[in-house]
Every structure is written in C-alpha cells, then in structure tokens.
Amino acid sequence: MTSRNWVKLFLSTLLVGGLTTGVVGFIVRWKEFESIFVPFDFLEIVSVLLWLMGVGLIFSILSQMGFFAYLTIHRFGLGIFKSRSLWNAVQVFLTLFVLFDLVYFRYSAFAIEGESIMPYIGIALFILAVAILVASIKVKLTNKDAFIPAVFFMVVVTTIEWVPVLRVNEQSWVYLMIFPLLVCNAYQLLILHKLNEKSQVQRQQISSKKPSK
Numbered sequence: 544m545t546s547r548n549w550v551k552l553f554l555s556t557l558l559v560g561g562l563t564t565g566v567v568g569f570i571v572r573w574k575e576f577e578s579i580f581v582p583f584d585f586l587e588i589v590s591v592l593l594w595l596m597g598v599g600l601i602f603s604i605l606s607q608m609g610f611f612a613y614l615t616i617h618r619f620g621l622g623i624f625k626s627r628s629l630w631n632a633v634q635v636f637l638t639l640f641v642l643f644d645l646v647y648f649r650y651s652a653f654a655i656e657g658e659s660i661m662p663y664i665g666i667a668l669f670i671l672a673v674a675i676l677v678a679s680i681k682v683k684l685t686n687k688d689a690f691i692p693a694v695f696f697m698v699v700v701t702t703i704e705w706v707p708v709l710r711v712n713e714q715s716w717v718y719l720m721i722f723p724l725l726v727c728n729a730y731q732l733l734i735l736h737k738l739n740e741k742s743q744v745q746r747q748q749i750s751s752k753k754p755s756k
Contacts, residue, residue: 547745551738553607559603559726559730560602561596561603564595569595603727606724609704613700627688631692634692634699641698641699646664646667674693674694674698678691700728704724705720
C-alpha cells in the first residue's frame, strides 16, 4: 500500500470510529445524557458529542493497531505453517477458543450468584454473527480464501482490542467500545483490497512516467 492510501485509510477509519462512537454513545448511555435533551441544551449536547467522538478516535486507533498487527501475523502464519489450509485450521481453533473464553471466563469472573449465562453467550454469538456477515461480504468482494481469516480477525482481534474494557466490565463501556471496534474493523477489512488495487495502479503509473535509461 502506498503512503497516500495508508494515510487515507488512517484518516477515514478515525472518522468512522469517531462518528460511530458519537452515535452509539448517546444510545447506550442515554440515562446519563437524557437530562441535556430535556430541556434541550445545544451547547451541552455538542460538548458531549465531541467528547464521545474523542473517545471514538482512541477506539479507532486501537482498531488500526490491531488490524496492522493481524496483517503481520497472517503473513507469519502462512510462512510458518507453509500451508493455507493448516493455517486456516489454526485460525478456526483460536476463534472457537476465544469465543469460549469470552463466555466462560467472563461469566466465572463477573456473574453474580444466580445470574444467567445467556447474556454472556448472547454477546459472543452477536460478535460471531457480525464476523460471519463481514466475512461473507469480503468473500463476494475478493475470493473464498478470505472467509476464515476475516472471521478470525473480526472475532479474535476485536476481542483482544476489547480487553481493557472487558477487564473492568462496566456495562455501558462494554457496549460503547464493542460497536465502534466492530465497525472500524469491518471497514478496514472491506476496503483493504480496494486500496491495494489503487496502490498498484499508482505504482504502475509512476513507473511508466520514469524516463527509460
């Protein structure tokens, strides 16, 4: 990817993260912010929106760090295991392991006596459903080999990025963070091949303009 397209990806993902957190923040923390809407306080609403978008920029940066870390790990995985099918099997195993941990360890650590495990299962299934949806779109845009890596990225990497809030387990922050992470990760995953294609075209154009020796 050319530096121009990398900057484009960086800035556009920042925008996606900021806007998503701004919208989601008012929804998941409505009880905290309801008082600024009734009565309507324009300056206070703008202030809160800017704060939420600032938080969203942090989430976006975490998402981008995770994305580029995964691209590196994916290349290492293909090189170490020598076989795409073997590396895919490893990714499937790790995805299932993370989903199990997301349910079992969170329930063991934070559930109060008599609390149902279903909400913990529900959020894991939600993340898996989003991952499968994004992976299916990625396959249509590229090829079938992209499905398992896309699911792995959307489940495993998103969960790792989510860990700081999961450890605190404050419900409003749990939901405030997961939606922007999913949106930012999906956005980067789905736009990557387009930016790579543009970068290739730009390199060819630059090469064709170079004077021949």
